[in-house]
Amino acid sequence: MATQxxxxxxxxxxxxxxxxxxxxxxxxxxxxxxxxxxPMASEMPPGAANSVMHASFTADGIAFMASDGREVKTVDPDxxxxxxxxxxxxxxxGETIFNALAAGGKVGMPIDNAFWGGRFGMxxxxxxxxxxxVLP
Numbered sequence: 001m002a003t004q005x006x007x008x009x010x011x012x013x014x015x016x017x018x019x020x021x022x023x024x025x026x027x028x029x030x031x032x033x034x035x036x037x038x039p040m041a042s043e044m045p046p047g048a049a050n051s052v053m054h055a056s057f058t059a060d061g062i063a064f065m066a067s068d069g070r071e072v073k074t075v076d077p078d079x080x081x082x083x084x085x086x087x088x089x090x091x092x093x094g095e096t097i098f099n100a101l102a103a104g105g106k107v108g109m110p111i112d113n114a115f116w117g118g119r120f121g122m123x124x125x126x127x128x129x130x131x132x133x134v135l136p
Contacts, residue, residue: 009082010069011127015052018127019066025100028059030066062086076128087134091119094135101125111135 011018019030035041036049044051051068064084088094098111104126111121111133119135 026059030057083130
């Protein structure tokens, strides 16, 4: 079996909202388990029952795992919590995804010609996740 990198993103109380957002951007689906549905429910802090213990998201060529995490932590959208590089072989689809990710977020570098060929842009979405887009 080949090695595969799968990002694990913590959304600190906004996991389900983030999964719905990414589903709207990329299509695909997710599976989610709440704290109350695990054997660890009694060990968790009061009020954590509806928190997302673990989730997995999949869409065409995209996969990541996610959680609300154990503690509440504010994610600084300007600092972010992870960067993800996404390469697409269809320019128009990539531009659509870039613009959808930018909704409520911040464009760090508009899509433009890259010195190594193709095009490149960076956007931080409303959850503080930085996306580096590589397009033809």
